[in-house]
Amino acid sequence: MRELYPDLWQTTSEHPMTAFPHSTSNAYLLLQETGNILFYCTGREAIGQSNEQADFDHIADLGGITQVLLGHWHEASPSLKEIKGRFGAEIVVHARDAAPVEKYSGVAPDIIFWDRHMLHAGVEAIPTPGHTVGSACYLYRSPHDRTYLFTGDTIWPARGSWTSATFEDDAKQSAHRSSLDALATLRPDVVLSAISPDNTCAEISPDEWVSATDIAKARLA
Template sequence: MRQIYPDLWQTSPERPIPDTPEATSHAYLLLRDGGNVLFYGTGREEGGSPKEEDDLRGIQHLGGVSHQILAHWHEAAPSLAHIREMFGSKLCCHERDASDVARIGKIEVDQVFRRAETALSDIEVIPTPGHTAGSTCFLYRSPHGKTYLFSGDTIVPARDSWLSAALGGSKADLRNSLELLRNLKPDAVMAAGALGPDTYREIASPAAWQAAIDAAEQALS
């Protein structure tokens, strides 16, 4: 576990694509007064790998998890049930991806998102279909002063640039979703995956965010 901000921790890196060694994934634990939220999946193994178990013990020390939120169904794995059993947490994702999450993770989804809304009192749900039909981003304005965008795989760091790809979704939808994200002003982006060593990247300025969206759209084309 690595602390990024006073209320945000990053789990150990995973290598989700065996034939793409530079691909990296992380989960993120957001510490909140209303209950900690775990964004994304922590691993692929049913019982948890030793590295994942170390992370889960760290999460337990930080107060556990009230809700685990997935940005899209590619994050589903049998380890979801292990997290629910350990913390008594509720599993959340978009309605369009819920059946695939349940099938792959062998676990029922407790809460589904259907539209742009505010979840758990302070997390903005932003449906961004395209990577998958139910891909969703989440915006959180931290009381410590920064705005976090949990972008899933809608837009991800890619070496020294940014990437976006439709993997089961629609390129046209994804272009529209990127344009929707263009209007945001995040201080930091926490993606579910990346091509490179880290899924976390700070955004230096509004102009830098516009350039990131431009790069993702160009990669999509």
Template sequence: MLFYNTGNEGDLQHMSDHGGVAYQLLTHRDEAGPSQARIRDRFGCKLGCSAIEAPFVAKHGKPDLEFGADDDRIEDIDIVHTPGHTDGSVCFFYRSPHGQSYLFSGDTIFQWNGKWSTFVLSSFGGSKAALAESLTRLRAWSPDIVLSSGFVGEVAYREVTREDWTAALDERIARLGGSS
């Protein structure tokens, strides 16, 4: 499973060394790019994204899987619809058999020099109100690790406790003008 996108040959080789990629899942349209075709050609994987984002993702390769509002799972991955950054943004939640859980948040919520941040792309249908609602829904999930596609700083992930996670969400919701 590949979340997001990469054109880095070292990343692709590492994936190849570990069995390849069956699915490439994108959280929103600005993760799409020319490397999608390279990844599909190399691994024969299926590309998935939300149905709302699919026309934009298709500019770089037609998605095999388009997640509608009622779709909430692909194999052992939960699909969490989180419009706000864009109108079709989604997050992916995975519970490892080894005990930890991972939230792949795309740009719904991400690290900016060690602090949580959000970003609305209104030109792509995003809105503060929708993002605040999505962050409120994310309070129902308890990830151990949050991994984003975009970030500023040294790392794109952060380990969180339940308390840290809800505090981060509540702070971002308040900044967006919503209530938790």
């Protein structure tokens, strides 16, 4: 793991997509006095790997995990059961992705949501259907003068640009474009996706972010 900012850590990079072996996946641990929050899921490559266990030990040293906020059901794996068992963490996901999360992880979500609203400790949940019907992003205004936007697989950096992909048949591209339009109105300083062909974390200016969402929309066509 590595520290990105005083309240944010990035887990060891993984490569869980066999069809895209060069794609990198990371989870992010937000440190909070009221309980740490893990965005996405770590340990998806293989339960029991040394890197995964080292990350879990490091997370324990940092105070453990109170909640796991999933961006969509593709992040679900048996490691969620291990995270819940070791740390007692609550699993949080949009209601429309709750069933497949339970199917692929063996753990039922503890908290589901439908609409945009504030979750635990100042984190805002923003439904962004498109990649999956229950995709969601999360916004957090850090006291360390940065606004973090966790985008899951709704939009991610890719080789100096940005991209996006609609996955499910009933997650229409029009819904995905609307989700990107909604994200374009935000003003993140740091965008943190769940997967990327290079770095899942990107610092960005407001103008660059609007351009990024426009580019991602164009690539949906």
